[in-house]
Amino acid sequence: MRLMRAGVWLALGLQLGCGVGGGLGSRDLDGDGHPAELDCDDANPTVWRSVTGYEDTDGDGFGEGTPSVACVGSTTKGRTSQGGDCAPLDATRWRSVSGLYPDADGDGATGKGPVTGCVGDTLAGYREQPAAPDCDDGDAAVSALSEAWADTDGDGVGAGAAIAWCPSRGRSPPKGYVLTSGDCAPGDTRSWQQLPFTHRDADGDGFAVEQRGTVCAGEHLPAGYDTVSDPQDCDDSNANRTVRVERWLDPDGDGYGDGASVQRCAGPGESAPGETFRGGDCAPGDGTRWQNLYYASRDGDGDGRLSPATGQVCSGFWLPQGYSQEVRNDDCDDGNSALFRAWSVYADADGDGVGLGEATSICGAATVPTGYSMQATDCAPQDASRWRLLGFYYRDADGDTYTVAQNGALCGGVALPAGYSTQRLSGEDCDDTNAAAFRSMTAWADTDGDGVGAGASTVLCTNGQLPSPWSASGTDCDAQDATRWQNLSADQVDRDGDGFTAPIPAQTFCTGKTLPAPYASKAVGNDCDDADVDRHEWAYFYRDQDGDGVGATPRQMTCLGPEVPAGWSRYGDDADDGNAAVQTDETAEEELSLILDL
Known part of the structure; x- marks a missing residue:
């Protein structure tokens, strides 16, 4: 289009510069071939004709402003016959289109419209139809508005009505606003969320009452609120009163009361004047005695030794002299201070230090009386060399060091006699009556004497070797032929004796060390005619x-x-x-x- 318009201007210029008033007597001061009367600038040989049009600064074929007359030469560069350029300095845009919606960042979301846009061959930066609203048409990464809440206390959680803001180019919300709402204490930076609690300690004494609810807090519940039960508080409005306790009147001031108890809400160990937290005073009028202490032993004869006796005595902190809570038997005769130790002894007739018979109780001095012993286990009361039962688990009656399992006990002294033991010696004896027979061996009868037996097995008691005619193997395939004792398999045969074998179906032979001729277990060649030695x-x-x-x-x-x-x-x-x-x-x-x- 632009080339066509330039061609029209050039043709028009040529018509104006040629063939009109070009007589021989015309002047041409600048020598450009155009007479002065037709040359719009006869002092400049590069221009000679006048054209009417618009200035085209960006060269897109569309001019700006109002039309004007200009003196040009062979070209009209910088001039155009088309006006109305909406972007005189941008060659990519020259026409105005109405009814458009802005999309400068090309993210598909549009600004307010419809508007009139300055465009070129395409509608770049605009769309013909409205799309989702774009809060920042200069940032393709952002289009939708976000919400933010005022954070007056700076704890990161806002409150109140939300404001809309456009988070373009990674910008944070406006100063003083955050993206999280729900601050339950907008003026307290330490609290921003409601946390549930199940127990309350209003007076801060470490004792709580069951109470369920929520409280505005920070990361954790504030002091005085908890989801775990503390000890039960009987008065949560007074930190000095925490638990219900029993109290008794204490007229003698010894810390132990008398009579019926009363219930009071108090602090640990707290007592009102004239009261105590313990009852049961056995001597309400005596401040030195208040409790009945049990005793298990007492000293009746005053010799400083106690004998078993149970009961109670009203006392103070400790039992009085002559009483003890331990079961003590220091005095076997609490009515005689000269006798104090009880002995349970047994008669020791042979003097080996071990007695026998029924126990005899003797109350006497500090040592065991002569002729008695503290033990009653003498198995030979008339023999001083034997006095105790020794257990044994194995017996070796024939003295071959091989034993049989046998439990029992013998009356002895320091050690078991020969032939008895608590542990197995060389091994298990199959015949403890014969020192030449001690090991059991499985054997088969070897009738033909080839070293391999047959038939049913039997167990023989031996000296470690099987006697003839027995064998430790029972696989003899012919018990009556000493030349044959094992089964061998053959799958080759050499019937013509030429040294080459032919395959046959596998057969088993009862034989000696080797297979009988002409059979073999390994192939030698592949005889094509085993009936002819020459082939x-x-x-x-x-x-x-x-x-x-x-x-x-x-x-x-x-x-x-x-x-x-x-x-x-x-x-x-x-x-x-x-x-x-x-x-x-x-x-x-x-x-x-x-x-x-x-």
């Missing part, structure tokens, strides 16, 4: 009719031995098998030679 190998042969040692096709497979039979050859490339003088094809060899030379 054992399959081979290809060619008929040699002229007897020159080289045959000709066709070949055939034949079962033969190592020698080639007459009239046959292992080679089959005779070019003329009817002429013994000719064996090769000269033409074929020449062709082959040429191929090889190449």
